[in-house]
Amino acid sequence: MRSSFNPTLDPLITLSDYASLIGDRFLRGVDMTSTASGYRAGLRLCVLPTLGHVRIREISVGAVDRCIDVWEVEHSPSTLKNTIAALTRVLDEAARDELITRNPARDRSNRRHRMQVTPKQIQQMPSPTDLERIAVACAEAHQSYSDHVMLSAFLAARTSEVAGLLVRDVDWENGVVAIERQCFPGTGGLSVKAPKGRRARLVPIIEPVAPVLRRLTTQRRRNAPLLRGPRGDVITTAALRTATGWDELVTSLGLQGLRLHDLRHSGATWFANAGVPIHVVSDILGHASVETTRAYLHPDNSVLRAAARSMNQHFLRQ
Numbered sequence: 001m002r003s004s005f006n007p008t009l010d011p012l013i014t015l016s017d018y019a020s021l022i023g024d025r026f027l028r029g030v031d032m033t034s035t036a037s038g039y040r041a042g043l044r045l046c047v048l049p050t051l052g053h054v055r056i057r058e059i060s061v062g063a064v065d066r067c068i069d070v071w072e073v074e075h076s077p078s079t080l081k082n083t084i085a086a087l088t089r090v091l092d093e094a095a096r097d098e099l100i101t102r103n104p105a106r107d108r109s110n111r112r113h114r115m116q117v118t119p120k121q122i123q124q125m126p127s128p129t130d131l132e133r134i135a136v137a138c139a140e141a142h143q144s145y146s147d148h149v150m151l152s153a154f155l156a157a158r159t160s161e162v163a164g165l166l167v168r169d170v171d172w173e174n175g176v177v178a179i180e181r182q183c184f185p186g187t188g189g190l191s192v193k194a195p196k197g198r199r200a201r202l203v204p205i206i207e208p209v210a211p212v213l214r215r216l217t218t219q220r221r222r223n224a225p226l227l228r229g230p231r232g233d234v235i236t237t238a239a240l241r242t243a244t245g246w247d248e249l250v251t252s253l254g255l256q257g258l259r260l261h262d263l264r265h266s267g268a269t270w271f272a273n274a275g276v277p278i279h280v281v282s283d284i285l286g287h288a289s290v291e292t293t294r295a296y297l298h299p300d301n302s303v304l305r306a307a308a309r310s311m312n313q314h315f316l317r318q
Contacts, residue, residue, distance in 0.1 A: 016052030026089040033186035042083035061104045125298045141244045142230040154209035156267030160184040163234045165226035170217050176202040201286045268296040
């Protein structure tokens with residue numbers, strides 16, 4: 001405690017020097033097995049190269065906003081999120097040390113990165129038929145990658161959640177799959193924890209994915225992992241991308257730019273397009289708010305045509 005207490009803290013200290021001084025203190029309360037590495041990377045690769053030379057007391061809301069403008073263009077949504085979170089947490093520590101009266105990044109912490117979705121991009125969201133084509137192409141690398149794609153889309157699940165499934169999670173009697181955990185390589189080895197949002201959820205088994213689930217559960221131990229890679233390891237996003245040549249694969253199928261996480265978005269959209277109420281779709285995805293779910297949905301023109309038919313029938317009855 002004596003070493004962490006510094007009554008002579010330089011009021012003109014730069015962000016880089018302050019970050020070095022506090023070390024991992026800004027990670028208090030963060031999951032050290034997974035989230036912490038992303039925050040450290042955001043601080044090291046984005047925040048400090050951009051703002052490290054600036055005195056903390058001179059970092060304004062406008063400066064933070066301009067940095068976010070640049071980061072939005074240069075980095076993925078997940079990297080952007082980690083970067084803003086890291087900056088916000090470091091400046092929170094500076095406010096506690098009374099170097100600043102309030103955190104300028106906290107004023108912008110609710111800013112959300114949103115990809116500009118054009119009609120062309122919406123058309124690139126895969127249909128169930130497209131998904132089958134992707135699965136067939138992935139099977140050329142290994143059947144487990146094909147199965148992973150099917151489960152990700154038709155269960156609207158994250159990659160780590162697919163990896164966390166056990167045979168016993170597939171409940172044929174009630175026709176549901178329980179998503180109760182996520183599994184991923186983390187600091188110190190394999191990490192298993194509750195799903196994002198820290199609550200389990202049930203996803204209905206629909207016909208396209210039923211054969212895959214039957215094959216993966218038949219005559220297998222209840223506590224066995226439902227799906228593993230060709231060497232018995234956890235399938236991560238990076239491993240699947242590399243093994244299948246994902247970017248080239250989806251481009252060859254006319255789905256350029258499709259991310260693996262978009263399969264979860266696709267599953268959510270299919271449920272919504274089928275008329276499933278949005279609050280039920282939200283429960284399937286494990287979202288705390290339907291507003292989060294809305295951002296996942298990419299309705300196509302068929303939904304608009306169906307809405308037009310409903311309105312036309314309504315007017316005819318008048």
